[in-house]
Amino acid sequence: MSGGVEWALHCCVVLTSVTEPVPAARLAQLHAVSPSYLAKQLQALSRAGLVRSVQGNAGGYVLTRSPELITVLDVVEAVDGPGPAFSCTEIRQRGPMAAPPQSCTVPCAISRAMAGAEATWRDALRSVSVADLARDVESDYGSGTLAGISAWLGTGGR
């Protein structure tokens, strides 16, 4: 799995607590990661419609909707791509003992098993929203943690 997913999720959680746009460079130095590469992930989020980009001076990124309505699955699919991780090659239709095409109206048993597992994985990620993550953060590190980060982002605490 792409490592940028973690960055994107952390950014979404941080963006929960801000109201004004935050530049990608600021988010990058907050997490001490490569600014250029983080920009790429944010562009993916923008293409997926999860965040809105504001150009010009005092621009940056903002969430497009309430954190309750953004699931972890949304972020993962935006960064890693929506396609399934396991793709069936239909090798049952190849070779000397190939299954006839008329028998292949449904996916093969292996593909079904893998697809079912991925479905549960997606369901689990869909059941967690970015707002839930933000709540957990406040619970883990004490209330006011996100407010402090928001303040740091706003002030030029460089």
Next chain:
Amino acid sequence: MSGGVEWALHCCVVLTSVTEPVPAARLAQLHAVSPSYLAKQLQALSRAGLVRSVQGNAGGYVLTRSPELITVLDVVEAVDGPGPAFSCTEIRQRGPMAAPPQSCTVPCAISRAMAGAEATWRDALRSVSVADLARDVESDYGSGTLAGISAWLGTGGR
């Protein structure tokens, strides 16, 4: 995900119906795939203890235990590696607003969410055995399908 997982699973299903060792090359031409690369996957299965390799003339691969006791998860972990797909980089401890180490006794909220989803994925794969897959194949393509493949593997049907 590695594409070799699919090949390995098909091989395990096929090996369900044989009693004598089957060479990797024979499995390769059955599925019309690269013999050398399939050998690599089978080596991984051997390292994981799922199949037993028999060297010398009339050698090949055999399952080490009953197909009921081999789960799809076993095969996936053998080929793709046992490590989790999502690995937390602990970026919460980096940057100017880094969380103090004493607050990081438990994994961060994001890591927990991803780990939980992967756990359900693993459970789903663990609940399906290779024997289940073989049963489904017989059900899909008619009883005797695997017997026919076994016969082809045994005879020099080249």
Next chain:
DNA sequence: GCACTATTACTCGGATAAACACTGTCCGAGTAAGACGGG
């Protein structure tokens, strides 16, 4: 003092290289079967 305009600096966005992992291939070590010869 106010409005308009030109400048300026800052933002995102996509196009461009480097690094890693997956895919594919090869040849050598080891082994069991089979052929051969002797008793």
Next chain:
DNA sequence: CCCGTCTTACTCGGACAGTGTTTATCCGAGTAATAGTGC
């Protein structure tokens, strides 16, 4: 006819290139704030 030995051919196992995707980077297009100027 049976046993032991030797050859032989076949198997796996790990080491070696090719290719695609992920990671990382850069510079140009566009925009909003800002400073300056005239009324």
